[in-house]
Amino acid sequence: MARFRAVKFIALGESDARLIELTPRVDERGSFTRIWCADSFAAQGIDFRPIQGNSSLTRVRGTIRGMHFQRDPKADAKIVRCTAGRIYDVIVDVRSKSPTRGQIFVSELAPSSATMLYIPAGFAHGFQTLEDNSTVEYLMGTEYVEALSDGFRHDDPMVGIKWPEPVTMLSARDAAWPFLSERKLW
Numbered sequence: 001m002a003r004f005r006a007v008k009f010i011a012l013g014e015s016d017a018r019l020i021e022l023t024p025r026v027d028e029r030g031s032f033t034r035i036w037c038a039d040s041f042a043a044q045g046i047d048f049r050p051i052q053g054n055s056s057l058t059r060v061r062g063t064i065r066g067m068h069f070q071r072d073p074k075a076d077a078k079i080v081r082c083t084a085g086r087i088y089d090v091i092v093d094v095r096s097k098s099p100t101r102g103q104i105f106v107s108e109l110a111p112s113s114a115t116m117l118y119i120p121a122g123f124a125h126g127f128q129t130l131e132d133n134s135t136v137e138y139l140m141g142t143e144y145v146e147a148l149s150d151g152f153r154h155d156d157p158m159v160g161i162k163w164p165e166p167v168t169m170l171s172a173r174d175a176a177w178p179f180l181s182e183r184k185l186w
């Protein structure tokens with residue numbers, strides 16, 4: 001029985017976030033790709049178990065979703081994958097005691113790249129779409145708790161994220177986050 005070739009975990013800077021290179025198995029019908037494998041994550045020392053799966057469709061290029069995170073005790077680790085279109089994905093370490101606190105890590109995700117992103121609990125996450133009709137699939141390590149849902153502005157000067165394109169759409173909630181200078185986040 002042919003074994004699946006292992007996926008490849010690539011560290012993002014000095015952080016515990018990982019870009020994961022998947023291994024599509026191609027044949028004349030198309031391809032088959034293993035997305036989640038407990039053994040692969042355990043072998044990397046990553047304690048992550050999917051609890052919930054989500055999918056978002058974003059119709060207009062240039063839309064930004066984020067920056068979002070869930071507060072303790074339900075800080076959410078997640079696996080993120082772009083299954084249609086293309087996204088400029090941004091994570092920011094908001095853990096007050098982390099050696100990479102406040103650091104920004106950027107990845108471009110698209111179906112063709114056969115990659116996905118492991119985002120540990122304690123990171124804020126957001127993305128800007130680089131094509132119309134971009135779909136993002138998530139595996140979440142905790143359930144969604146609206147009361148613990150939190151975030152900050154995509155253009156918060158205390159963070160300094162550089163987005164690649166003009167912003168075309170933003171939810172009212174994402175436009176209304178307080179500036180970090182008005183709150184103590186880390």
Ligand SMILES: Cc1cn([C@H]2C[C@H](O)[C@@H](COP(=O)(O)OP(=O)(O)O[C@H]3O[C@H](C)C(=O)[C@H](O)[C@H]3O)O2)c(=O)[nH]c1=O
Pocket residue numbers: 054056065066068069125126127138143144171
């Ligand atoms: C996250 C979530 C949301 N919802 C409900 C709440 C709203 O009624 C609706 C849309 O939620 P929201 O506007 O927060 O969707 P996004 O702006 O795409 O938020 C996501 O975008 C950034 C980039 C992320 O990393 C998070 O996964 C998530 O916060 O779905 C649920 O029912 N379950 C959930 O797990």
